[in-house]
Amino acid sequence: MSKGCNGNMENKIKQVFYELKQHAPFTALATAVAILIAFVVLYFFEKTISEEGFHLFHFLHVIASATVTAGIFYKYKPRIVPALLIGILGAIIIGSISDVVFPYFGWVSLNIDIHFHLPLIEKTVLVLLSALVGSLAGILIRTTKCPHFIHVFFSVFASLFYLLSFTLVFSPSYFIAAFFVVFAAVIIPCCLSDIVFPFFFLPGDKKMIQ
Numbered sequence: 001m002s003k004g005c006n007g008n009m010e011n012k013i014k015q016v017f018y019e020l021k022q023h024a025p026f027t028a029l030a031t032a033v034a035i036l037i038a039f040v041v042l043y044f045f046e047k048t049i050s051e052e053g054f055h056l057f058h059f060l061h062v063i064a065s066a067t068v069t070a071g072i073f074y075k076y077k078p079r080i081v082p083a084l085l086i087g088i089l090g091a092i093i094i095g096s097i098s099d100v101v102f103p104y105f106g107w108v109s110l111n112i113d114i115h116f117h118l119p120l121i122e123k124t125v126l127v128l129l130s131a132l133v134g135s136l137a138g139i140l141i142r143t144t145k146c147p148h149f150i151h152v153f154f155s156v157f158a159s160l161f162y163l164l165s166f167t168l169v170f171s172p173s174y175f176i177a178a179f180f181v182v183f184a185a186v187i188i189p190c191c192l193s194d195i196v197f198p199f200f201f202l203p204g205d206k207k208m209i210q
Contacts, residue, residue: 020187027152027187034156034182035175038164043172049164051117057158058099058119059130064151066091066134067141075142087135092127094189096120099158102185104166110177113168152186159185 041047070087077083100118107114120127159182164170 023152024187026149027156028183030152030156031160031179031183031186034160035179038160039172039175042164049161051165054099054117054158054161054165055119055123055126057154057161058095059126061099061151061154061158062091062095062127062130063134063137064154065095066131067138068151069138070135071138071142074139080139083139084132084135087138088128088131091131091134092120095131095155095158098155098185098189099162102189103159103162103181106177106181106184107163107167112174112177114163115166115168117162117166155186156182 038049042049066087069090070083073086074080074083096118100116104114104116160178163174163178163181167174
């Protein structure tokens with residue numbers, strides 16, 4: 001690998017850590033607010049968080065993720081088909097990791113019983129349609145900071161609702177652990193999908209969106 005390629009990769013890695021640092025406070029605040037809302041709904045209003053609630057936020061999350069990923073790619077390389085593919089691929093893979101894989105293994109690592117549920121397998125058509133709609137929207141608006149804000153919001157609630165919907169026995173004390181699990185599930189996959197993922201398919205040393 002040439003020195004130019006090495007330098008380009010080093011710059012991208014530095015930008016990854018910079019973006020994670022920049023987005024950490026907002027992600028932590030969004031996670032804390034979501035947990036507080038869920039706690040009030042569950043224990044003061046005595047309402048349950050259903051599987052349908054998780055599905056709603058997961059589909060919204062996939063749409064938002066595809067919007068940002070496809071939009072960023074198309075902004076720098078206006079090719080519709082590649083932008084659609086990058087948006088769909090990034091939204092489905094990273095959305096599944098953020099909403100399902102991270103929360104599931106976070107709970108498993110804490111010896112908390114939870115049911116594994118992957119919408120990509122059980123509701124394939126809806127997931128694909130969500131990713132397609134989001135990618136088309138991203139190509140049309142070419143993304144702004146607003147979609148990233150919305151993306152994080154949907155991701156926080158999708159990850160949290162997964163824990164609330166599929167945990168076999170949920171205790172109020174679990175909310176403390178949920179904060180750290182949800183925070184990790186959002187800050188790592190979602191910020192990388194918005195800010196890093198599309199740039200690895202672009203030539204040259206493009207500056208990532210801040």
